[in-house]
Amino acid sequence: MSFATNWSNLRVLKTPIVALEYYSADRPRILSSFHHFGSECCLPVYYWNPGYATLQQVQCVDKNLLKLGDNSGQKSISDAVAKMYNNSECVLCKTELSVESDVLQFLLENDNPGIFLLEDILESGSSEQPLLHRYSQLANAFFELKGRSIEQYWVLLGEYIQLPSKLRPLIPLLKCPLPDGIEVEVIVDNFCDRNCSLDFGLDAVAAKKRLAVSSLGLPSSEVELVLDRSLSVTASVVQIAQLVLEHKISQLRDQGLEFIAAPDVPHAGGLDLLDAYLSEVVKLSEADAKKYHLRPPKGMLLWGPPGTGKSLSAKLAAKKLGYALISASWGNILGSSNPDRALKKMLDTADNLGGCVLFFDDFDKGFSGWESNADGGIARRLSQKLLTWMQEHESPVLMLATVNRLEMLPAELIRRFDDGGIWFVDLPHNGARYEIFNLHLAKYFPEQFGDGIENPWNERQWYSLLSDYAGATSAEIAIAVKRCAERAYCEGRPGKIELADLRYQRTQFVLSSERSSEDIQGIRNKASFARPATGRDRSLFAAREQELFEYRPPACEKIGVCDRQQ
Incomplete structure (x- = not known):
């Protein structure tokens, strides 16, 4: 974890209070990391959040020692404390250090050395006054701890920490980020190595890759939890990847984010x-x-x-x-x-x-x-x-x-x-409307407009249809084609369309360019300030360009030469 080196350096510089943003699922990793720090500098590590009445001491044991019949030759559990956190398991042990009201005041009144992990300290209180009181407490504590000879370090934990301006120079803010692609691949590899009964399908490499991609964007410990839980549902790696993806989509939705599915057309016509x-x-x-x-x-x-x-x-x-x-x-x-x-x-x-x-x-x-x-x-x-x-x-x-x-x-x-x-992105011209029509006609009427099939309507019919839909947006064209497909199905001729169907649909709605003509024209009048998404219409249906005022030479110019001869 990148915060580990930063905190270790800050401790050497005698920085008494540090803030650390982390994801709640990663609490075991945070506890293990700080227990490792504490064992290196011979300091106990304590954890507290508003749900505890007493300080909890962090103790870590080797996972292998927890297995029955596997403690032979081991002098004590403390022999395993200094092992790396990924090989150990942390537990919180109740202490006699009772916090009756204010944990910060309690720590200042007691000269107990150690590393104190304090969660949600800056979330206390719903009104403004308690937070202002908390900010002043932290500022006072910084200078008081700085002058003490006892080693006491506070780590303010939270998923999101926003320090006020007066605390930012005093309290460094560290972050435990989401895992990158390489770290997620390591987690997935470890999961696959631990579970020999997994079904990778025909391509194990591709299955692992898909599982890693599905896990991106989740905290490390949350990935491990979801992977382990998925084993109760299936042993297929492909299906596990889908379960992880569904979990991630649900989590993102809670944050106001949505995964958008791939479009149902191959490209946007006319752009x-x-x-x-x-x-x-x-x-x-x-x-x-x-x-x-x-x-x-x-x-x-x-x-x-x-x-x-x-x-x-x-x-x-x-x-x-x-x-x-x-x-x-x-x-x-x-x-x-x-x-x-x-x-x-x-x-x-x-x-x-x-x-x-x-x-x-x-x-x-x-x-x-x-x-x-x-x-x-x-x-x-x-x-x-x-x-x-x-x-x-x-x-x-x-x-x-x-x-x-x-x-x-x-x-x-x-x-x-x-x-x-x-x-x-302007209203489509004739050639763009032709492309948009064919995209959606191929989707709903593949037997008439599919790939490799000759277009059933001639140039004159198309020109007539495009004229009817002049000023239509791509969305209005898509809706008109869809309604034709729905009507054809209900009339017992699914997958069949005639030119008259689209011309009828045109009579059933008012174009937005007509309904809100002033607003839309106001937007279009400023089109020169941006790059055009659509090029010049070079299709068979392109409208002939005309000058606003065409120059017509006077009749006398045609006989100018004769006049000079006279």
């Missing part, structure tokens, strides 16, 4: 320029790109009217990159009980998933009260943290956000998307 750029992003994600100091972009912004395929593009981007697609809501983060904690957990999870697209849909809606500062500055503070993360993170995470109104985002946030570009 050729955006699709070509995403292919470049895939290439830049290769390991060889680092040799030339190249890296993929960290953020992309998709801007345009609603229903034009921005969300679908995010799904396709994740599919192209081979990344998981994690959907987050900026509004939900701001509205959570602890927005700072929610943002931190989200970014930590994204950093440790081994590659993901972090997707914010309708990102602009979370900044509606930005100028008024009605939320007390929470949005500004969190957006600054997000900006810092976007600039500094080195993990394979592509942040992709969609917006309808770019002007609602703060200028400093927009600038962070210059890396991957701000892309304008």
Whole structure:
């Protein structure tokens, strides 16, 4: 664990109080690590949280000593205390050190040497006054412990620790991060080695890899717990991987994050320029790109009217990159009980998933009260943290956000998307609508529009249909095709469609570009501020370009030469 070296160095420097963020499932590892420190410097280790009335002393024993009939030749349990924590098991033993009210006051009044692990100290009290009292206690304790000759060290534990400004110079904040890919592979290998009855299927290497990928983004001890529990359900490694993934999805959902499934269409019709750029992003994600100091972009912004395929593009981007697609809501983060904690957990999870697209849909809606500062500055503070993360993170995470109104985002946030570009996803032109129609027709009517099948409608019929749907969004086209499929099934002709079906569906709804014409045109008028996601229409159905004012030479110019001869 990376915090181990840091804490050991701080102890040498006589730093009396340290804060440590960790995941609750990793408590056994934390206890074992500090017990190891205590045994090295001959100090007892104690643990306390608000659920205990007395301090609990941390004792570790060799796991092998706990086996019946396996304690021969061992002088005492203490002989095994100094072994590495992964070979030992920690237990909490009740002591006579009773904490009647305030644990910090109790420790200051007793000159007991040791390492004291104090959990949720900064979570005490629901009103502001007890926390202010706690902050003052910690500041006083720092200077008092600093002047003592007795070795007494406090470690403030918690899943999320936010120190006030007056304590930050005094109390260093350490973090026990989520395991990276290599650490997860070690956990999976150890699990597989311990359980010889596992069924790996035809490809053991691929099965292990899938299990490791499913475990990414979970704390180390939680991975071990879920793996061990899954053995009661199945011995198949592939099925265990699915159980771990389901557990992870459930945990992420509790954090306000959603795993988004792969799209049901192979590509987004008409977004050729955006699709070509995403292919470049895939290439830049290769390991060889680092040799030339190249890296993929960290953020992309998709801007345009609603229903034009921005969300679908995010799904396709994740599919192209081979990344998981994690959907987050900026509004939900701001509205959570602890927005700072929610943002931190989200970014930590994204950093440790081994590659993901972090997707914010309708990102602009979370900044509606930005100028008024009605939320007390929470949005500004969190957006600054997000900006810092976007600039500094080195993990394979592509942040992709969609917006309808770019002007609602703060200028400093927009600038962070210059890396991957701000892309304008406009209403589809004739050629793009033709592609979108065929994508969805192939999905619902494969016998008529599947691969290798000649298109049943001629050019004139298509031109007529595209004219009917002029101004339609890709979402409106998709819904119209789906409704045709539903109607055909209900009428006893499943999988069959005629041109008249789509023309009928067009009469059943009003285009959003007509219903909200001023709003959508207002968005489109600013399209020149971004990169176009769609190239020029070069299809058979492309509308002929016309100048707004065509130059028509006067009739006299045609006979100008004759005039000169006269």
